Amino acid sequence: MSSCFCSKSQETEKRGAVSEDQLVISDDSTHPANLICELCKVFYNxxxxxxxxxxxxxxxxxxxxxxxxxxxxERMVPDNMFVMDLESENYLRTPLTLKPSACTPLFLSAYKMRDAGACIHTHSQAAVMVTLLYDKVFEISSIEQIKAIPKVTEKGNLMYSDRLVIPIIENTEREEDLTDSLQQAIEEYPGTTAVLVRRHGIYVWGETVWKAKVYNEAIDYLLELALKMHQLGIPTVKQN
Amino acid sequence: MSSCFCSKSQETEKRGAVSEDQLVISDDSTHPANLICELCKVFYNxxxxxxxxxxxxxxxxxxxxxxxxxxxxERMVPDNMFVMDLESENYLRTPLTLKPSACTPLFLSAYKMRDAGACIHTHSQAAVMVTLLYDKVFEISSIEQIKAIPKVTEKGNLMYSDRLVIPIIENTEREEDLTDSLQQAIEEYPGTTAVLVRRHGIYVWGETVWKAKVYNEAIDYLLELALKMHQLGIPTVKQN
Amino acid sequence: MSSCFCSKSQETEKRGAVSEDQLVISDDSTHPANLICELCKVFYNxxxxxxxxxxxxxxxxxxxxxxxxxxxxERMVPDNMFVMDLESENYLRTPLTLKPSACTPLFLSAYKMRDAGACIHTHSQAAVMVTLLYDKVFEISSIEQIKAIPKVTEKGNLMYSDRLVIPIIENTEREEDLTDSLQQAIEEYPGTTAVLVRRHGIYVWGETVWKAKVYNEAIDYLLELALKMHQLGIPTVKQN
Amino acid sequence: MSSCFCSKSQETEKRGAVSEDQLVISDDSTHPANLICELCKVFYNxxxxxxxxxxxxxxxxxxxxxxxxxxxxERMVPDNMFVMDLESENYLRTPLTLKPSACTPLFLSAYKMRDAGACIHTHSQAAVMVTLLYDKVFEISSIEQIKAIPKVTEKGNLMYSDRLVIPIIENTEREEDLTDSLQQAIEEYPGTTAVLVRRHGIYVWGETVWKAKVYNEAIDYLLELALKMHQLGIPTVKQN
Ligand SMILES: [Zn+2]
Ligand SMILES: [Zn+2]
Ligand SMILES: [Zn+2]
Ligand SMILES: [Zn+2]
Structure with missing residues (x-):
């Protein structure tokens, strides 16, 4: 797999049949296949x-x-979903005409290394811009919205004056290299719930899909705010 | 209570039973429980x-x-609402699985000190940014939109060339300290219908929910405009 | 009348009875009372x-x-509408609990002096900001979107390289003075379909409601673009 | 034809009758006449x-x-659509009260020279602004979103570190001159799927309507990002 975009040369792995519709078709609006479609519309907007x-x-x-x-x-439907068994990494369902996301090994890293319940990857312009201004990590402190971000290494969320630190990894032409450096960042920053990718975007995960969504939203708010602070020459880490 | 975000360590006070559904379930779209849900969606957007x-x-x-x-x-439903008796400060209804808002003592201040009919608290980025540029108060004058803001100490709204003054209080790690300084700001600025919180956001109240909404909207418009004026080096208080 | 906002001291003129509902209640979505409500939602957004x-x-x-x-x-309903006879300036319908818009004499100026079919007044931030950067008139040329604006003094629209000129009048505490200067601007600038009001907003009119809407939209696009050009030091009137 | 806006003096060519409704009225939401209306709303927003x-x-x-x-x-309906035979350039359907788009010869260029399946023209402010900052071409490299853009001259999309180059042509008073320079740009830049028009906007095409939409979206994202990078003094083509 070569990118988060459709890789033309990539062979679709057909371990599961497209007839496994019961895995993705449900009247329950909280079914993962339905939630993914709903959230994709929100993220698109x-x-x-x-x-x-x-x-x-x-x-x-x-x-x-x-x-x-x-x-x-914004046009995703449940029938488009891939389903994979986490342990074996075999596809349980493979839509015939579609290609699996090149983000898959990155999502797997969050599931296996952090026991995440959901993982979100965006090309948010605020995320891309922040990676052009910061070197190894993005840092911000003493903004109320920081309280929405979890400590991860212990229970509870960051305090107002805590410093939020998000590692930035370099983008790569080949997806495999991105997986390696993402895993390294997850290891080196045990307290992070997100990793920024330079000139690319951000990966955010959480214990549940709703927590992942809230973390992603709160982080993007902080990235946007950081850019506005930078424009006014105000440091994002408050000096005392 | 430690923040406007969910405080994990906080005990939910169970003075009211969750069966008090008649307090929040209503077909009337203007019922407070329905209005809160409707306005939360607007504020989220x-x-x-x-x-x-x-x-x-x-x-x-x-x-x-x-x-x-x-x-x-944006996903709030009437069943999520807490209901409190203003005088006794006892909960009349407490949703079993939810925690009361840490903003509660701040809302109570607006109700008790100003006889407010509604109180809105946002983390508007314009509000946060303005508190990084102004010291004790935010001030703006001679913008038509100022006419949407009430004089408070007397009937009617501000005039076009009047100066709108909104006090800025310091944010705190602990919620109790914020309540104290909010109350102090309300006393020191008898003409204000809002208080900015540094690096946090804004509290706005009004005689009715619709007035509070209009005041909040008009103030946010003015905060945004002030940031644009600042960028161009134009003072927000017009010099004659 | 003292402002476009609700003037508390102003006596509602009760020349028409609120029972004149047939003037504003219609199943036809293109009825003026319905269109006003629809467009107010668009403008609010x-x-x-x-x-x-x-x-x-x-x-x-x-x-x-x-x-x-x-x-x-955004919450306007047809029942809220005032209806006036253009010639006599008598109200044909006056909602009992509402106050007429203080913009009324300004709208009347566009109807009487320009035979307009509709008039729109906004507090667009782009309009307010432009009046802080330009003196007597706002000017822009050589932007394709200019072709959406009418020549007014003759048939057809402006050409690409034509100069769009919109007069700016000073805002006033009292509405009557604004009416005078608006009328003066309309006389002095026979080719204009809009007047900017310093630190306040813009008035735009057209032969029909749809033309007024399109003109207002196109002008706001040009005002926004002019602010971006200003930020980059690019003159809005192209120098050859 | 003189502009993408309505040209008042232009004779509507009535080669096809408006009764040819079967060409545009369909229950199928993927019918071109329905898709155009749907996408126009998206573009308007x-x-x-x-x-x-x-x-x-x-x-x-x-x-x-x-x-x-x-x-x-945003108010387009299928009944408004013109239908043309590509080879003969005869209209198969001409709505009686409407005028054909002045963009028609430009769309035809994309169809005939590139075998496009759809062509989109916008007045995106990001497109206009970029043409004020760049001379002959807009260039950007090493941004992940570039991977959404096709190579055109060979199968597959651009790589992350590839340079996206979009030619900029000069705007003209007369539409005919724009057609000539658009065709020249298409010839000179065989790898481009878009052409920027100075002080005007952008033309984007693709093999299908969905590809054209995705290309246009991804390019606009890159144009916006380029403007933000310019503001911070960061070159859009990454220097190694
Ligand atoms: Zn990606
Ligand atoms: Zn808060
Ligand atoms: Zn006004
Ligand atoms: Zn055009």
Whole structure:
């Protein structure tokens, strides 16, 4: 797999048949396949997944649901979903005409290394811009919205004056290299719930899909605010 | 209570039973529980209550309705509402699985000190940014939109060339300290219908929910405009 | 009348009875009372009529329909509309609990001096900001969108390289003085279909409600673009 | 034809009768006439086709569907559509009261020179602004979103570190001259799927309507990002 966009040369793995519709068709609006479609529309309207960019995955027990590559996010339907068994990494369902998301190994990293319940990847312009201004990490402190972000290494959320630190990894031509550096960042920053990718975007995960969504929203708010602070020459880490 | 976000360690006070559904379930779209849900969606779409931030409360006679902590604002339903008796400060209704908003003592200040009918709290980025540029108060004059803001100490609204002054209080780690300084600001600025909180957001109240909404909207417009004026080096208080 | 916002001291003129409902209640979505409500929602979502600011009026033959003062634009209903006879300036319909828009004499100027079919007034932030950067007139040339603006003094629209000139009048505490200067601007600039009001907003009119809407939209686009050009030091009137 | 806006002096060519309704009336939401209306609403909400500006056309086999001139994009209905035979350039359907889009010869260029399936023209402010900052071409490299853009001259999309180059042509008073320079740009830049028009906007095409939409979205994202990078003094082509 070579990118989060549709890779033309990529062979669709056909371990699961497209007839496994019961895995994704449900009247329950909280079914992962339905939630992915709903959230993709929200993210599209925020400008985070423009032009088929970005991705989202939800885990339910040992099954992970993944939005496909190359489909317009605001037009996603449950029938488009890939379903994978987390342990074996075999596809339980593969839509015949679609290609799996190149984000899949990155989502798997969050599931396996952090026991995440969902993982969101956006091409948010605020995320891209912040990676052009910061070097190894993005840092911000003493903004109330920081309280929405979890400490991860212990229970509870960051305090108002705590410093939020999000590592920035370098983008790569080849997806495999991005997986390696994402895993390294997750190890080096045990307290982070997100990783920025330079000139690319951001990965955010959480214990549940709703927590992942809230973390992503709060982080994007902080990235936007940081850019406005930078424009006025105000440091994002408050000096005392 | 430690923040407007969900405080994990906080004990939910169970003075009222969740069976008191008749307090919040109504076909009337103007019922406070319905209005709170409707307005939360509007505020979410404005980017004012991102990531479960912010809050809103409406008073109807001696009953106050308060949106809970930690619930995504755009997904709020009437069943999520807390109801409190204003005088005794006892909860008349407490949703079992939710925590009361940490904004509650701040909302109570507006109700008790100003006889407000509703109080809105947002994490508007314009509000946060303005508190990074102004010291003790935000001031603006000679903008038509100022006419939407009430004089408070006497009948009627501000005139075009009047100076709108909104006090800025310092944010605190602990909610109790914020309540004290909010009350002090309300006393020191008898003509204000809003208080800015540094690096946090804004509290706005009004005689009715619609007035509070209009004041909040008009103030946010003025805060945004002030930031644009600042960028161009134009003072927000017109010099004659 | 003292402002486009609700003037508390102002006596509602009760020349028409509120029972004249047939003037505003219609199943036809193109009825002026319905169109005003629909367009107010559009303008609200554009941030042009925040906090009850701004106004709109449509003329049908000798009857003019006017949105009331002090009502939230996105919650307007046909029953809120005032109806006036253009020639006598008598109200044909006066909603009992509402106050007529203070914009009324300004709308009348566009109807009487220019035979307009509709007049739109917004508090667009782009309009306000432009009046802080330009002196007597706003000018822009050589932008394709200019072709959406009419020549007024002759048939057809401006050409690409034509110069769009919109006069700027000073805002006033008292509405009457604004009416005078608006009329003067209309006389001095026979080719204009809009007048900017310093630190206040803009008035735009057209032969029909749709033309007024398109002109207002195109002008606001040009005002926004002019602000971006200013930020980059690019003159809005192209130098050859 | 003199502009993308309604040209008053232009004779409507009545080669086809308006009774040819079967060409545009369909229950199928993917019918070109329905898709044009749907996408015009999306583009309007993005601010790309404000004030009747811009245009869109879809080809189905030898028939091309074209949105008319002078109609508000968000209020377009299938009955407004022109239908033309690509080879003969004869109109198969001409709505009686409407004028054909002045973009028609430009759309035809994309169909004939590139075998496009759809062509989108917007007055995006990001497009206009970029043409004020760049000379002969707009260039950007090493941004992940570039991967959404096709190579055109060979299969597949651009790589992350590839340089996206979009030619900029000069705007003209007369439409004919724009057609000539657009065709010249298409010839000179065989790898481009878009052409910017100075002080005017952008033309984007693709093999299908969905590809054209995705390309246009991804390019606009890159144009916006380029403007933000310029503001911070960061070159859009990454230097190694
Ligand atoms: Zn990506
Ligand atoms: Zn708060
Ligand atoms: Zn006004
Ligand atoms: Zn055009």
């Amino acid at each position: 925020n400008g985070w997944v423009t032009g088929t960019g970005g991705g989202i995955s939800i885990r339910e027990g040992s099954k992970i649901y993944i939005a496909p590559s190359g489909v317009q996010k | 404005n980017g004012w209550v991102t990531g479960t931030g912010g809050g809103i409360s409406i008073r109807e006679g001696s009953k106050i309705y308060i949106a809970p902590s930690g619930v995504q604002k | 554009n941030g042009w009529v925040t906090g009850t600011g701004g106004g709109i009026s449509i003329r049908e033959g000798s009857k003019i329909y006017i949105a009331p003062s002090g009502v939230q634009k | 993005n601010g790309w086709v404000t004030g009747t500006g811009g245009g869109i056309s879809i080809r189905e086999g030898s028939k091309i569907y074209i949105a008319p001139s002078g109609v508000q994009k």
